[in-house]
Amino acid sequence: MEAIQRRINSRALQPGEKLPSIRGFAATMQVSPSTVVEAYDRLAADGIIYARRGSGFYVAPLTQPFAVAKVGPQLDRSVDPFWVSRQSLDAGADTLKPGCGWLPAEWMPHTQMRQALRSLGRAEEVLLTDYGSTQGAMNLRRLLARQMMDEGLNLGPDQVLLTPSGTQAIDLICRFLLRPGDTVLVDDPCYFNFQALLRAHQVHMIAVPYGKNGPDTDHFEQALIQHKPSLYITNSALHNPTGASLSPQVAHKILTLATAHDMVIIEDDIFAAFEPTPSPRLATLDGLQQVIRVGSFSKTLSASVRCGYIAARPDWIEALVDLQVATNFGGPSPVASELIYSVLSSGSYRKHIETLRDRLAILRSDTAGRLSELGIIPWLMPRGGFYLWCKLPDGVDSADLARAALADNMVLAPGNVFSVPQTMTHFMRFNVSQMQNPQIFELLEQALAEVPTCKGTGNGFGKD
Amino acid sequence: MEAIQRRINSRALQPGEKLPSIRGFAATMQVSPSTVVEAYDRLAADGIIYARRGSGFYVAPLTQPFAVAKVGPQLDRSVDPFWVSRQSLDAGADTLKPGCGWLPAEWMPHTQMRQALRSLGRAEEVLLTDYGSTQGAMNLRRLLARQMMDEGLNLGPDQVLLTPSGTQAIDLICRFLLRPGDTVLVDDPCYFNFQALLRAHQVHMIAVPYGKNGPDTDHFEQALIQHKPSLYITNSALHNPTGASLSPQVAHKILTLATAHDMVIIEDDIFAAFEPTPSPRLATLDGLQQVIRVGSFSKTLSASVRCGYIAARPDWIEALVDLQVATNFGGPSPVASELIYSVLSSGSYRKHIETLRDRLAILRSDTAGRLSELGIIPWLMPRGGFYLWCKLPDGVDSADLARAALADNMVLAPGNVFSVPQTMTHFMRFNVSQMQNPQIFELLEQALAEVPTCKGTGNGFGKD
Structure with a gap:
């Protein structure tokens, strides 16, 4: 399916062109004909190709637009970068957002x-x-x-x-x-x-x-x-x-x-x-x-x-x-x-930045302490900023935790969103400035209790 | 030169790769070896390829950035879309801009x-x-x-x-x-x-x-x-x-x-x-x-x-x-x-638009009259807006006129800027809202007297 999609995207297969026969393509790709049938059926369902009765499959004639979210491997929604961006940008005012990448509005100048x-x-x-x-x-x-x-x-x-x-x-x-x-x-x-x-x-x-x-x-x-x-x-x-x-x-x-x-x-x-x-x-x-x-x-x-x-x-x-x-x-x-x-250039901007730094230093330390109580351990104590990159308790998959949290109207940023090779299964990024509501820690504790744990799958990251 | 550039742009020729030999490439392209030498020398001067003594030419190793202004045919600067945009956007407050695409600031709400x-x-x-x-x-x-x-x-x-x-x-x-x-x-x-x-x-x-x-x-x-x-x-x-x-x-x-x-x-x-x-x-x-x-x-x-x-x-x-x-x-x-x-959504915006329309209707008609006196004839009287697309006096090349005007600190929009096949040599776009300074018409008259005319080169556009 991906192979065909790639040829269509690159225009190696032009709109209106006939696709290789099912048997021929199965032989080329060294897969079974039923795999090709399934791939063609799914592409047809997506409107990318269409069947002509008794004649085979053809590339759909309408310009096939570029769906950027479909480039590359299809990820679980909770670790798809687009989905996490859209979740946090489009979240309502009542959503808790320890996963977002910015300060609360009231902290700004x-x-x-x-x-x-x-x-x-x-x-x-x-x-x-x-x-x-x-x-x-x-x-x-x-x-x-x-x-x-x-x-x-x-x-x-x-x-x-x-x-x-x-x-x-x-x-x-x-x-x-x-x-x-x-x-x-x-x-x-x-x-x-x-x-x-x-x-x-x-x-x-x-x-x-x-x-x-x-x-x-x-x-x-x-x-x-x-x-x-x-x-x-x-x-x-x-x-x-x-x-x-x-x-x-x-x-x-x-x-x-x-x-x-x-x-x-x-x-x-x-x-x-x-x-x-x-x-x-x-x-x-x-x-x-x-x-x-x-x-x-x-x-x-x-x-x-x-x-x-x-x-x-x-x-x-x-x-x-x-x-x-x-x-x-x-x-x-x-x-x-x-x-x-x-x-x-206003005189008070430097002061604003200093206040932010001081405030964040305290919050990083406080939040690290509260997270540690839940077994969520910062990989590093940063010199500044609002992020804590944390290792979850053994065997907890951050995507599971993010899904559980979302059900409680809380947006998290699970590790694999940040990982091209998907090696960050057991990490989570927290934004300390968005965690002043104590409910967040209660929800986290609750979610941790709910999600399945799978011992022994921790990777090497964070151990050095 | 373009053929090589295209292969480099499309990465058919990779950085560090050796170019075809001069003789071989001349034969492929059915041109003389001296043409290839000249093309290679020019590409080398641009830093796109480089010569290794006794070994031939190679694609320059540094990532060759994408110079959008160099895509497509190289145009005379005065009819190059980039150049005209930059001239009008970066013009000083004292520049006259009958060629620009917007209303004077004082007309805005x-x-x-x-x-x-x-x-x-x-x-x-x-x-x-x-x-x-x-x-x-x-x-x-x-x-x-x-x-x-x-x-x-x-x-x-x-x-x-x-x-x-x-x-x-x-x-x-x-x-x-x-x-x-x-x-x-x-x-x-x-x-x-x-x-x-x-x-x-x-x-x-x-x-x-x-x-x-x-x-x-x-x-x-x-x-x-x-x-x-x-x-x-x-x-x-x-x-x-x-x-x-x-x-x-x-x-x-x-x-x-x-x-x-x-x-x-x-x-x-x-x-x-x-x-x-x-x-x-x-x-x-x-x-x-x-x-x-x-x-x-x-x-x-x-x-x-x-x-x-x-x-x-x-x-x-x-x-x-x-x-x-x-x-x-x-x-x-x-x-x-x-x-x-x-x-x-303010109540007065509709009134603002009506005022603009009325003001422009008068100016289109006035400006058309003044331009006609100089032999510059609107191809059409538009129903609205601030543009007049005009035919210049016989044999006047609008690029020449634009160059002459620029020497007098006036930005014009010559016809071929708007023409992919470069068929608009004798047309010019005027913005009536930017022509209230009578000096503009004096400068135009002066420039028209200066530029060479070349009879009989008018194209068919505008005759229907």
Whole structure:
């Protein structure tokens, strides 16, 4: 079924074309004819092919649209990245969301946002209604360049491109660098939407085990030699979901390998603001030669005002601007970037970030304690941020737990959502900022008691 | 050169791989060896391939990024869609812009925008800082569905998906429906950014001559039979750049052909609000079976607050939501859609649109008169909107005129920017709302006197 689907997707089989005969195809694929009959019947039920009486099966004539959720292996819904994203984004206000990837709304800088909206109400007409420049507002680009220069990365505002979101920043770079069939390296575990995004680009993903100091460098080198990936996507600072950060040695090693094998790296800095002090960063070590930095303001400022950015080599920025003009006609919303700029440059934003850090440090510790009482053990105590990547009690499958929790209107983020090779069965990502309701721990305890346990299936992850 | 580039782009030639020998490749391509030498030298100069002494040429090892502006034929900069977009988007405040595609900032509904910003400043915290739902805000989707129902299109808010811009709406649909190498039908002339966008999708474009009642139906049918396009993109209401609208007969014929040949249609309704009364619409006739409607608010409300929408079949919306989650994590900015909703639902928005229509009707007529005095003749007097698609005086090449004007800090939109087959050499699109400065007509007169004329090269377009 997959083989046929792939040929149709790649247009090797054109609409209207006749499919191989059942007997012939069974022989080619070395399966029984009844397997082929079943596959054809299911494809016909999906409307992808159709039967002509007495003549065989044909590719359905209507343009077969690209169902991104159907690319790659079909996963259990509870560990499907699309399903988890949609569950948390579309959850009602009464849903408990320890699995989501953001802070509660009341933690965000509203006073500054309201202030920024009021100032914007008095702005010039051009700012309120005209298209913006193709690279995005200069004031915000300059502020970002200055912040990066403080970290030792020399760059001008011309090396910064604003985008409509952090995810769109990565998507734009993928469109720029990747072709269907290319190979991309990701971490195991990694942010689940990297997988969804890469599926949309129809590339192969190779996952490298992620340890407490970054990716396993031996595996990393092996993957470069064996699979020749053109791109590696990672979060260096407060890695999602583990909360780990790169050690200087791993950072240097990764970068040396990337240079030797001509591989571009996207460093997604989305959680950087939560670090007490900056951890080693690939983009900074590399000086933006073959590392591209992306980020956004969704985690600390507002996810409702959407704006992301890319920092990269000048010639790449130039090509990315063209691509953004083609696909979005211009850059991000000037109203959005002005709101972001206004809050970032307000005197009280730094204080807001410090408050967040302090508050999260306490919550990480408290939540780790409460989870431990349930036998849910953090794999690592992160230096910052709101995630705790935890090992469940022996034999508990996180997908089972997520399903049980959902029945109680609670969204969890089970380990395998984050794992391309599906090795994270016994892990769960918790968001400490979304766990202040004590009911969550009661529901967790209850769900743990309900789900089946299966002793002895723990994998090696987390034991080092 | 193009043949090699194509093989590299499609990865038929892998990075590090040796290119065919000069003699061998010359024989294959049936060109002289010196032609191959020249092509290899140029590719080497571009860094796409490199020479190894005594060993031949190799594909450059670094991931060859995708320069969308280099896809397709290399055009004179003044008729390159990217260049014209960037010129008008990045133009300074003192640049004259009769070539741009939007109203002057002072024509837009500022009072309502300022009002909307003030109300937003008092909104709930969740709206200001949280991610939105994956399909976009219900209030705006409901309002759009109601508007379409008024035009006779039966649909619920679940058939509407909000996107971060009108262009992104089209881009998302292209990602959903197209594969590299597919064929897409466009109008000749058509909105130039359709070309840029389709180049980014690496598809073939076939252009059908556009007449005063829509595309030429004989050519259209011929193109369907010969090229089997999977998609047709058009503006039905106040077509860009011509300002023409579909006649009921042409609309019916196009739709019948599309149905017979299983072709999807994207109907970009971006100028619809400028029509005095709605013209026949493919989406409405079809009931959203294989027509997808897209639009945005950039032309009448704000291009700074970016927000677009898609109306389509429920199963397509479902797949498009997944694709938008993957590539943008969630829908458009809730802050943006709330601002749009707030202005659209304010009592004074309808009055604003009526004022725009009246003002533009007078300006279209005045500007047509002033242009005619210079020998620049509107091909059609549109029923609405701000474009006049004009034939230049005999023998004047619009690219020459655009270049001359640019030297005087005036951006024009020369005909061939809108033409895939480059048949619009003697046409120019003018935006009447951007021509209130009398200096523009002086500069035009001056430029017309400067540029060379070449008698007898007029094409047939505009003579019917």
